[in-house]
Amino acid sequence: MTQPFIEFKNVRKSFDSNPVMQGVDLLIYKGEITVVIGKSGCGKSVLLKHIIGLETQDSGVISIAGQDLANMDREARKRFKQKTSYMFQNNALFDSLNVFDNIALPLAEGSSLSKKEIRDRVFMRMEQLEILGIEGRYSTQLSGGMRKRVALARALVTDPDLVLFDEPTTGLDPVRKNAVHSMIKEYQERFGFTAVVVSHEIPEIFEIAQRVAMLDKGRILFQGNPEEIQGSTIDQVRSFINGRE
């Protein structure tokens, strides 16, 4: 059986007295798009933040390629972070920097590349994402769709092995939503990274997912491929994917 790239084992997390994750068990495989679905506020983003280290679990184990994330030495953690990108729900673009500097930031601050190499890589990504010509503009001067693409360019500029997408289509119209989904699918196929996508977009998201996990009341209720989840007999899963309470 294939070794999972990321594994959550009985992970628990509470904020004050409010339990968000109550024994999460989740498997994420290399080179696949895993989509995490669930009701708003059920802890999907918190789950994602545990992978990148923005949150730390109260108990349980998160392992990356078989290595316990909590006990990873500094160098290994640094290497993992350098090969991981996170695309925030609201993009989290630096509003005091222009588009070029936003995309170049991970390279300028976290690599030893020369200015010319950084410039070349930024422009290559901008060209691939069809956002050339806006490098001098600021994020507040861009449309929602453009911002998403800039955020995606920033996430991909480091050639990551793992990209975490936190509700990448929030606030977009149906056309742009589909465009973002296609973009994720296309670039995942082209660059071969592992993607974890937190989303509410059902059933559209099933078209790009290779695995789907449903989080409910702090636990993973179901994980499997899109066909399996759509044929699930679990009441909560059926209700959620059919949009009923």
Add this chain to the structure above:
Amino acid sequence: MGDRLEICQTSGDRFEICPRNEEAILKTAAGRLINKVEALGTTTRGWIETVGRGSIFFFQGLLQLLVLPVQFSKILEHTWFIGMKSMMVIVLTGIFTGMVLGLQGYYTLVRFGSEGMLGSAVALTLIRELGPVLTAIMVAARAGSAMAAEIGVMRISEQIDALETMDVNPVRYLFAPRIVAGVISFPLLTALFDVIGIFGGYLTGSLLLGINPGIYLYRVRDSVIMADVTGGFIKSLVFSLVVTTVCCSRGYFTHLHTTGGFGAKGVSHSTTTAVVNSCVLILVFDYIITYLLL
């Protein structure tokens, strides 16, 4: 029965007031006192936490200054913002402070027939006290508030989280260059304030009130010794650390100070608190340094 309290056995030999009596207790005089003590305890704990967080943040910032490569372009950018862009406000504050000192000093000294000492009075007051203190307060109001607001907005819009996900140390990226920029800018702005202030005193003292310009300038040169200048310089250095640390840390920890509100309201509260705390701490440290230098 409302007045009688029941005791419950919790485990083994442990006894506690029954939980159902707690509400009744809180309504009694003793209960109200407990509430007040509890509120005082919470506030004190909040203060200790804030000071602790700020101190750790400060030392993390200092530590990041030792990490190579040196962030020259960011230091220059912040020096431009803190120093260069504060020059106009320092010039205006300095000239009017000097003019007021000249006016007040003249009418006080003239009663003793010592108006010739005006140059000494203005120069010593500015170089020893008003120069470093007023410069720091003005820079805290202008640049410090901007630092707190900018970093606060970055915190609430997840830009600081984004830095962390890119493996960029936010303290190094946001705070360390500002410490250096403050250390460069504050003494230079203080020197500018002092010179402009002395000139302001000259304007009122000599040009308006008729003191001999030669005597005014002679008294300035004669009374100021190197120890006065060094003292002012030390103060401005300490104030630069106080202002940058307080303002950056208030912005950085905006999400933890929820008493002032969340989101934009939280940032506004952080900004106000940053400036007020900076001003109070400037005066506290001014007293301590003056005491140590005298």
